[in-house]
Amino acid sequence: MKITLDILQVLMLILGAPLVHGIIARLKARLQRRRGASIWRPYAELFKLLRKEELVPPTSSAVFRLAPIVLFGATVCAAAFVPVVHASALLGSRGDFFLFVYMLALGRFFLSLGALDGGSAFGGMGASREALVSSLAEAPFLLGLVAIAVLATRADIAGMVAWTLEQNIFNISAVHILAFTSLAMVILAETGRMPVDNPTTHLELTMIHEGMVLEYSGPSLALIEWASAIKLHAMLALLIALFFPWGMVSSVSGWGVVVALLLYCAKTAVLMILLSVIESAVAKLRMYLVPDFLGVASALSALAVIFTMWVKR
Amino acid sequence: MLLLLPLAIPVFGAGLILLFHNPRAATRLALLLAGVEIAVLGTVVWQVHTHGELHQGRYLRADGLSAFFLMGIAIVSGLVLVYASGYLRHTGEGRFSSPRWFYALVFLFLFTMISVCVSANLGLLWIMMEGTTLASALLVGFYNTEGAVEAGWKYLIVCTVGIAFALFGTIVLYLAAVKAGMNPASALDWVSLMNAAPRIALDPHLVKLAFVFVIVGYGTKIGFVPMHSWLPDAHAEAPTPISALLSAVLLNCAMYALMRYDAIVSRSVGPAFPHVLLLIFGVMSMVVAGLLILVQRNLKRLMAYSSIEHMGIIAIGLGLGGPLGLFGALLHTFNHSIAKSLLFFSAGNIRHNTGTLRMDEIQGISRTLPQTTAALLVGGLAIVGLPPFSLFISEFAILSEAFAQARYLVVILFLAMLSVVFGGFAFHFFRMLCGEPDRRPENSKLIPSEYIAMGMAALCVLFFGVRIPHVFGRLLQEAIAVLQ
C-alpha cells in the first residue's frame, strides 16, 4: 500500500508539472491584465512537440541527443525523493538530500553539455551563464537543507519531513525562517524564474535557460520542457514538505489521503500565487547583480546553519 | 522655588528676544537678561554656600559641586555675552542669522547647560545633555557656509551617537540598582545611588559595564581622544562667542556629568577601575592633542585641540583622585574656561581685522593690533601653564598628586606634553606676532564690549594665579567634599 502511494506521488509530480506551469502563466497574465492562455496549454504543447520531427545540428554528437534524456531521467529521479501526501517517497529512504541536489545538478550539467554541443553561440552563452548561476546557487541550496537536517538529526528528506511533522507549528524558529527565505531564493534561481531569468523572453541578451534549449526541437524539446516543469513542481513540493507539511497522513487510509491531497493542492496554490506576484512585481536582475542575489541567499543559509547551534532542541 | 528661576529666565528670555526684530533692542534685552540671570545664579550659589544644598521637587538639586559649576557658567557666559554684543555687528543677515535668533538660541543653550548642573536625576541629566547638543547644533552651523554646515552635521551625528551610548550606560546602572533592590522610582536619583552604592556592588560587572559606556558616551561630548573628531571642526567653524561657550562651558558640563558617575562607581566597586579608565583617556587625549597642536594651520582649530588637551588634564586629575587631584581638576575646569574664552575672543578680533584665521597668513599683528596681541599673549602664556597665571596652580596640584602616588609614567608624559604644547604655541604665536603686516587694518581699536570682556578675563586669569579668593576657595572645598 505504501509503495502504491509513493508511486502515485511521483506520477502526480510528473503529470501535474505542466499544469503547475500553466496555472502560473495564467496567473501572471491575469496580474498583468491580459486574458492569458488556458491552463492546459502546456499539455497541448507537449503533445504537439512529441509528434514533430526532430532536427539535429550536423556538427553535434551523441551528447546532443543524449542530454534531454539524461535531464528528464535525473529530474524524475529527483522528484521521486519528495514526499507529497505522506512522509515518505519512492526513493525517500534510499538516499539523502545531497543525492537530491546532485540529481538535479546532473540533469543541469548534461543540459549545459548538450547546449555547448549544439554549436550555436546562444547555446554557449546560455551554458556559461547557467554554470555561473548554478554554481552560486549550490551553496545556499545545500546549506539550507543542512540546517534543517541538523535540526532533524536525519539526512534523508523523508526523515526530515517526518521530524517536521512532529513539531508544533507555532514555535517559529529563526532557523526555519532563514532557511525558507534562502531556499525560496534558490528556487527562483534554479528554475530560471524572475528575477534571475525570464522564462518568457525571446531576447538573447536576457536568456539563460532559453538560450540553452534554442537548438532543440521535437521530442527532445518536449522532454526538456517537461523536465524543467517537473523541477519546478518538485522544488515547490519540497518547500511545502520541509516547512509546512502538516496535513500529511501518517497512516494510510482512504479519507486521509484525499484530505492530504486537497491540502497539498491548497498549499501549492498559495505558493503559485506568491510566485506569480513576485515574478510580476520585480524586474529581472542584470547579470552582474545575480551573484549578489545568490550571495544574500548564501549568507542567509549560512546564518541558518550557525543558528542551529543555539536552538534548544 | 529659587532653583526654578535660573531655569525659567533663559527659556522665557529666549522667547522674549525673538519678538524684538531690531538688532540693537534685541542686544540690549539680551544683556539685561544676562545680567539678571547672573544675579540669580549668584544668589543660588550663595544660598548653597550658606545653607547647604537646595532642592526643588524630585528632579532638581543643587549641592556644592553644582554651585561650583554654576558659578563658572555664570561668569563665563557673562563674559561671552558681553563680547558677543559687539561681535555681532560683523555678522551678515540671513534666514536664521539675525542677532535675535543668535541670542535666543544662546539662551536656550544656557538653559540646557544649567539644567545639567542642577539635575538630581541621572535620567534628567541625560535628557538635558542631549538637549545641549541639539541647542548648540544650530549655533555651530550659524554661518551657512560649507564648512559650518559640515561641522554642524558632524557635531550633531557624532554627539548623538555618543550620547546614545551614555544612555545605554545609564540604563545598565539603573538595572544594577533595581536588581540590588532599590525602589525603581529613586534608582536614578544621584543621592539615593550614592547612599546605596555599596549594595549595588553586589553585581560588579554590571556597574563596570555601565561606567565603560558612560565614559565613552559622555567622553564623546568632553572630547576624549578616540571620540574627538567633531570637536576641532565644531569649535573652529562656529562663531567666536559660540566657540568660547562650547570650549569653556559645554565641555565642563560634560565633565560634571562624568564626575557624578565617577563618584557613584568609585563608591560602589572601588576607585581603581574608573580611575584607570579616566587616566587612560586623559593621557591619550593629552598626547594626541598635544602632538596635533604642532601641525595646525587654523588658529581656532589650534585652540580646539588645546581644549582637548586640557580636558585630558582634568581627566588625569580626576583619575588620580586624592585631595590634590580633585582640587586640581576642579580648579582647572574654571581656570581653563577663563583662559580659553580670552583666547577665543582674541582670535575673533584677529579674524575681523585681518580677514583670515590661517596662521601662516597672519603676520605682524603686534604692530597692527596691539591690544589684541596683549590679550593673545596673556591667554597663550596662561594656557600653556606658565606662572603667574592660574592654570599653573591647578596643573601643579595635579602633578604633585601624581608624584605623591608615584605614578611616574603619568608625570613623564604630562611634563613632556606640556613642553610640546609650549613649543607649539610659541612657534605659532611668534610667527603671527612678528614680521611685516600685509596691510594696515582700518579699525584696530577695540570697542568697549570687547575691551571689557577680554580685560576681565585677563585680569581673572592673572589674579587667580596669584591668590585664590577666600569665598572661591570655600566653594571649591565644598565641591570636593561632595565627591568624596
Added chain:
Amino acid sequence: MGLVGIATEKILSSFSVFLFLTILLLAVARRISSSVLLFGLQSAIIAAEVLATAFQEKLPEIYIVGALVFVIKVVAIPRAFFLLTKRLKTVRDVKASTTPTQSVFIVAAIIYLSYAAVHSYGGAVHVPDDPLAAAISLILTGAFLMVSRKKALMQMLGLLVLENGIFLAALITTFGMPLVIEIGIFFDILMGLLLMGIFTFRISDTFEHLDVSKLRRLRG
C-alpha cells in the same frame, strides 16, 4: 487564558526572529524608501513586543510607552522621511560603500557576535537570550549602517535603528524606566531628528548633494 494571552506569548517568544530578518533585509536594501519601510516594520514589531510585555507584566505605564513607540516610530517618522525625500529631490539610491553580499555577511557576523556576547556575559541578567541578542544586534547594525551608508538620510536612519536597539535593551532588562524619563527620551529623539532634517536641507542647499562622504573639507 484567551486568544490575547496566547498571542502575547507567541509574540514574546518569537519576535526576535523577525527583528533579525528586518536587519538582514536592511543590509541589502538599495533604496532609501525600502530602508525606511523596513525601519517602520521593525518599530512595529518592537511596539507589539512592548504592548505584549505590558499585558503580561500588568504594568499600565508601559501601554503608554508602547503607544508612543507606535505613533512616533511607526507612523510619524517614516512619513517625515518620505516627505523629506520628496522635498529634497535627492537620488533614491542608498549609496552603500559595501556590496549587498558583503553587507549581509557583516550583519550575519554581527548577529553571531551578539549571541556570543549574550552567552558569555548575559548570565548576569536573567532574561531570555534571543531578545537581548536582538537588541545588541540592532545597536551594532545601526552603527554599521551609519558607517557604511553615505547618504545623510541613511545616517539618520542608522541612528534611529541604534536608538531602537537601546530602547529594546532597556525594555527587556528593566521593563522600562520611569515614565517621565521615557517621555523625555522620546522628545529628545524627535528634536534630534528635526534638527537633522534641517541640516540635511542645509547640506543639500550649500553642497547641492546629499552625499556625506563628500563632506571632507575639514581635515587634520
